[in-house]
Structure formats: structure tokens, C-alpha cells
Amino acid sequence: MPAVLVLGALLMVYPLLWMFSSSLKPEDEIFRNLSLIPQALTFQNYPKGWTFFNVPFSLYFINSFVIAAIAIVGNLLSCTITAYVFARLRFRWRNLWFSLMLLGLMLPHHVTIIPQYIMFNNAHLVNTILPLVLPKFLAVDSFFVFLMVQFIRSIPRELDEAATMDGAGPFRVFVDIILPLCTPALVTVSIFTFVWTWNDFFSQLLYLTSGDKLTVPLALRMLNSSTGEATSTWGILFAMSCLSIIPLLAIFFFFQRRLVEGIATTGLKG
């Protein structure tokens, strides 16, 4: 049984290893030699890919990182305070709002994407990063609100009651008591926000159009569509694809326990 499991695990990562080794092969060797070890090892695909477009690939990485960083800040601020209100405060129509928030977990965003696009288009915000990051400050990712609600509910109420007795209002309780105790959940929210934003393709495809605004997925897509039977740029395509998953691999190596816990406790899709 363990032998089968090990074999299966190898099968799972083999495509990734194959892509990496292909990025180190000369163009004419990629589909001729399918072994993992290149006959003629070359690193040329990396610098060639990096400078393939008018602007260096580093710009796409910076664009992607900026969007991810702002998205993380937005989600941390908005989802935590929203979750605190739902988890701790009593107010009129709380259950109604909470149910609506939960329904948002299941809503396909295609139902809202067209009016949203029209709205951002009318505000002349298409081809800026605002349509991608602004919603994060408005707690639109119900998954994270839900995750934080679950986490805050597990914090003993005596702590906030003690602070309330000392005269702290709800906002003070949130900032002084709840927020510091939420650190593990905040890390989980940050990690998942990063992964989802880094992998996001649909909304970036919609909103970012000009060459200098492109993100890593959009640049890869351009490389991909210019690669075909006629022009051979497979090596470059593989090299840039490998680079694009390095941040995800880094997250995987440093935070895999948190990733696994986050998925196991909330059913978040990885």
C-alpha cells in the first residue's frame, strides 16, 4: 500500500518536473527528448523569456505582487471587522444580514460581473487596478468573513466582557482584544488571498488591457497564444510558467500546515 502511495505521488508531480526540465532544454529537444534530464542543458530560455515583450517580465511580476498585496490589506481590514460584528455584536436584522452573507458563498460572480464592469467602465476605471482591489476593502469575499466568524466565535467571551466592564466600546474591544488574538486566522486569510489573487485570470483579463498593466497570468496568456506550430517558443513559455509558480511554491513550503488547516476547517478550496 505505501508503495502505491509513493508511486501515485510521483505521478502527481511528474508533469511539474517535466515542465521544469523542458524549460532547461533547447527548443528542438523539448518534444524529441522526453526524459527529465536534458541532453544539452541550457539556461537561455529564462533570459529570452524575461525580455520577450517590450517591457521586461519583472514588470508583470511587480504588477501581480502589487495587486496581491493590496488585496491582502483590503481583506484583512474589511473581513475581520465584518466578521467581528457578525460574531459578537447583537443588532437588529443580524440574522438576515448574516444569511445574505452566507448566500454570497454560493453565488456565481458572473451574475454580477456585467453590471460591475459597466459601472467601472463608466467611472473610467477599466485598465486600472481599482476594479480588482477596491472590492477587497468591502468584504466581498464571504469565505474569509465566514472563516473569521468561526475563528472569533472560538475566542472566550469573558475577554471582551471584561474589557466592556472597563468601559471599552465595541470598536475598542475589536482593536484591543479580538484583533491581536486573531493572528492565526489573519495569516490564513493572507495566504489564501495571495494564492487566489495570484492565480486569478478572469477578472484580470476583463479589467487590465494595456501592455504595461498586465499581470503574470495575462503575460503568460499572451506568450501562450503566440506559441503554436508555426513559431517555436515552447522553451520560453515553460521557463516563464515555471517562474510564475515560484511564489506559490514558496507559500506551499513555508505555510503548508496553515493551508491544510484552513482547508480542513472551512472547506475553502485550495
Add this chain to the structure above:
Amino acid sequence: MSQQASVGEVVRVASPARTVRQRSANGAAYTMLVPWLVGFFGLTAIPMVASLYLSFTDYSLLAPPEWVGADNYAYMFNGDYRFWPSLTVTAFYVFVSVPLATVVALAVAVGLNRKMRGIGILRSVYYLPSLLGGSVAIAIMWRELFDKNGLVNLVLSWFGIDGPAWLALPQTAPWTLVFLHAWQFGAPMVIFLAALKQIPSDLYEAAELDGANRVQVFFTITLPLITPIVFFNVVMQMITSFQAFTPAFVISNGTGAPLDSTLFYTLYLYIEGFGNFRMGYAAALAWVLLAIIAGLTALAFATARFWVFNPDD
């Protein structure tokens, strides 16, 4: 004033003082809820109403929306030669890949649910594709794996099979997308593993004493107890796979080729709305998608009582 709020929760007596306290608590809560409320109305509720309205119009962004009644829906079901292929291939993708990924996830989770050196590393390796899978890079890699001269056909050739040009044939192209989904079974596997660890070990010990073999133990103890998790995984995967976009877009270069065999529903919606700028029609497509997902979710919940374990029964 606000320090009384938590006391007010407990003392459920209607008094003028309580009303004042409650009002102040309401005020504090709603103040902090402002970001979410703005997002809920501005980015979800109002756009939903707007997209429902748009679905009854012709709208190209350039001229104001023009009311056409139910024409968009009528055209979708009776006139549009691309709608049914896109719905069919999406349904095929969902109904083949979700059960496939669920079964594999459960099988691997059962295999990994043991104490053994290095089991954590194995678990991570199985999970990794799930983390990377949604990216453009992986879709590109997949495209090359299934190239006529790619790795998959090389392996097949060892067994004397002359593999097809997977992505060039409408019969095989959708399968590559199914395999890509199935490869990413890591997240449901992790959820299954967490559930398997919750099963009390005395149940297994009792079964062992009764002389049950491993297959019997799985089907009489493990599987019935984790049916709620199976249900959860299937429903969540179904909802997300109906919305799959990136792999189909990358593999077909945004066209749904060959012969619309990879024209996922959301890809078609994207082409109509943002390629042809038929925003009214795209909104109608979105509402039909919502209806399909809601209908299937409701169906899943309706059938749940026949096969999902409920500890209260």
C-alpha cells in the same frame, strides 16, 4: 452607554432604557458593518438586479439598453447554435470530473490516513496540484502534456498505443480538461482526511473483533460516517466547476475550439459579453447559469436525506 450592550443581550425586558441601549448597540454595529453593507449593495445586490434587467435588453455599452422582453432567453434555447454545445460540454465536465475527483480524493485520503514516517510529505505532494492548478501556467503545461508529441502520448506509446492529438479532436479535448480537474483532488482530499481522523477508533476495533475485512470496514463504517463530507465536497466542487474558465480559455486560446468542444459555459459568456459586447445576452446567460447551479444545489439537498448520514436519526 455601550458597556451596557452585553447586559442588554441577557436581560430581555422591554424598557425605555433598554431601547436606548439597544439603539446605541445597533448604531455601533451598523457603523462597523458599513464596508460590508456598501459591498453587499454596491457590488452584489444592486448589480444582481441590474443584470436581471439587462438580461431582458439588448445592450452593447455604446447605446442605452433596449428592452427586448424575453428574446434573449428565447434565442438561447431555440436559436443559438453555440449555447447547447457550451452547456453540454460544461455539464459533461462537471458530471464526470467531480465524481472522479471525489472518488480519487477519498481513496487517497483513506490510504494516507495512517501513522507512518513521511506520511506528511506524501500528503503535501498530493495536495500541491490543488494549490497550483488554477493558474495559467498549469493550463499551459497541460496543453503540452497532451500535445500530439507530448508526454502522455509518449507513455501510451510504451504500451503500443498511438495516442491522438488530444486537443485537436472534439472527442478527446474535453477529456483533457476532466483530467486536469481530477489531478487537483488535493483540497477535497484534505477535507476527507480531517473527517477520517474524527472517526472514533473503537468503531474500527469493534469491527476488527467481529472479523470484518478492510473492504467491509470501509463500506460499513467509514463511508456511511463521512457521507456528510462527501456531500459537502460534491456540492462545493459542482458549484465551482460550473464556473471553470481558465483551463478552457488557455487550452483553446480563448475560442472553445475544436468545434466548441472546450467552450465552457463561462468562456461562452465571456465571448458574448466581452468579445462581442452583447452584454444583455451575456447577462441572460449568467442568470441561466445561476438557475442551473441553484437548481442542482437544491436537488442535492433534497436527495441528501436518502444517503447522507445524520447523527440525529
